[in-house]
Amino acid sequence: MQSWSRPTVPRLPGTGVFPRIFDSATQSLVEASPYPATPGIASIYVCGITPYDATHLGHAATYLAFDTLIRVWLDAGLEVRYVQNTTDIDDPLLERAARDSVDWRELAASQIELFRGDMENLCIIPPDEYVAVTDVVPDVADAVKVLLQNGSAYHVPSAGAADDVYFDSGFAATAWHLGQESSLDRATMLALSAERGGDPLRAGKRDPLDPLLWRSERIGEPAWESALGRGRPGWHIECSVIALAHLPTPLTVNGGGRDLVFPHHEFSAGHAAALTGHPLARIYAHAGMVAHEGEKMSKSLGNLVLVSRLVAGGADPRAIRLALLSERYRNDWEWTDAHLRSAEQRLISWMGWAATTAIEGEVKGASGDSASGDSALVEGGVVSGGASGGASGDGALLTELRERLADDLDTPGAIAAFDAHIRSGAAATQTAIDALDALLGIRLAP
Template sequence: MGGQLYVCGITPYDATHLGHAATYLAFDTLGRVWRDAGVEVVYAQNTTDVDDPLLERARDTGVDWRELAASQTDLFRSDMQHLRVIPPDHFVAVTDVIAPIGDAVATLLDTGFAYRVETPDSDVGDDVYFDVEAAAGSTSWHLGIESRLDAASMLGFFTERGGDPERIGKRSELDPLLWRSARSDEPSWPSAVGEGRPGWHIECTVIALQHLGRPVSVNGGGSDLIFPHHEMSAGHGTALTGETFASHYAHGGMVAYRGEKMSKSLGNLVKVSELVAEEVDPRAIRLALLTHHYRSDWEWFDDDVFAAIARLTHWVEWAGVAVDGSGETALLAELRAALADDLDTPEAVAAVERAARSGGAPTSVDLDAVDALLGIDLRRSTSARS
């Protein structure tokens, strides 16, 4: 039995903030639960190392876009390592799959699921768009199949999240870009559909189809990816293969800070790397995030880190009197039950807290369970913020 997991990755133009971390911890927890149940996990994730926000940041800062993408990707991976997120089996940069993406777009053109739109500002060819109505009429996919949004909400999110509903020449205002034909001031690559670079949604489709079985067991990401990204990626996948793209979709909630959603565009970020640089124990950061259910929207407060450090310190002291054990313990059973219930990490954390406050000594099985399922190793001493 296998679990095929695809989680949409970062656009690497700024450091990992706690909103990102919460999402990747959620799917790390899913992978841990699957492995504990004997499921063989295959996990793929992309990094969008060429995209408009990255190129804009590079221009604004005077840094080469490739250097910016490489440095921020390295920092992201370092942050994930600090948080003990088990790395994907396939961590794929979009710039490494340009040719397969171009081939997929060519296939969509050949099968009538894509079309070209006249592009006067490109000297080498026209942009290519996905035809949502053609896909809805000829496949099992249609708009709303996953998002369940009404037309007005779709249009609002499409506009807000990188879409171009007013583009002249499009057949439908919700048709997404598949391939952006080369412009003189942008990076581009040769492909089966001409010189250019990929649109956003098709990249995840192609990477998932390359590395995972069909359908993908779970396609995950933040809730801001439900529409258009996940819905359009699914449409591309179904149009390319004739099969359902993913069996299940799961989305992490948004994390706010100082009253607004934490985001790069607003700049109200609490960064994992900065907390680590301040000598906050990464286990405390992980523990703080796990106290919130992955689907909930919540707000980070600066004092949260101190509460997490205090809790971690108490847990480590409790772990220090552990005795040998074997077989399933009451705590292990509680952790499994909580996480089997839609990854209820707050209840799992509460179960450990109850055990630590009970006055009884934990067993080695209990410590192994906290390590394996919650990703928190209690056998090390606590390092606190200096």
């Protein structure tokens, strides 16, 4: 499936460092460095949207967090392999389509297209593989068949023509056990399962927490032919299959919003371990939740702030990005209009500062002086800067930005460092401008 256009990322002088990010499984900071079997390559899978009511600022904050991680990796000289799915068949999508009396496929297609445009406006680096679940249904069924054969899955009678299939969360696997990725107690797991798409009260299950792998065909619901008969995938197995098909394991990072810690990432890891005998990922990283009007931003509450509506109302996408970056990625926080106003003022200030580079360049050109070496050539979608560091303060600025972002993606700290650089009276240089573009994704040029 088509993703979206890739922004040009400037190449900076020197080399950045591997970041340390918070791992939900160990509840500690872990260096996000390549696995020894794949030196020089960082791999990341980020769970995509279920395409209805896209793209609210909670979505945007999550994808921006992992975009920042990818930019830090690129600055450290790594090759990045990035995969994202879109859950274009699932109960919530079908329910929304029925509520609005539209075809679920048309709803999904329109929201995916809107999401692409929002990601492009926000200068989010796209995945190398952007995979629709509807394109991998036979692959998911084949994987479920393997789980049935190795004893980690079982049949449960259903209202359909055939049995449903569930994962046995008590399956003995050396690479995974229930609670390994989420570190949650059973009572919390049961509550979250009921809240987040599970069915703990379903009769016939071995354990109330066992998740659905395959839903057999029901009258009036979409279904696909497969090795298991007609039906459709459960939620968690789709990400396991897509990640295993496109990335080496263990992944460097499996990412998403914090509401995916359980059950989604817990069981995606469990399914992958049962299929391969190996852990799915080295690090499980999660972005915090964004609230609005006193409640977590969610479709069910109707308190969504949509990127597309902000842009349609005249907001500069760079200001939206800057507003989101002003909050620490894994904190829960509440969006207010003040976030956007502050970001707009900061952006205007930064652009005014950056404009002095062009003015100085024109003066030098008029006087016959050569350019300062800050011109850049585009090579394969990456800008290779000719500057070796610009003014004397550029090296210190780069070091500070890299240190802040290596410290669990401290974007507020990086913004503060850039503000301090300008307040110090430092002249605008192309190196400093490129650093802001490359590391924070804020392009100051028109």
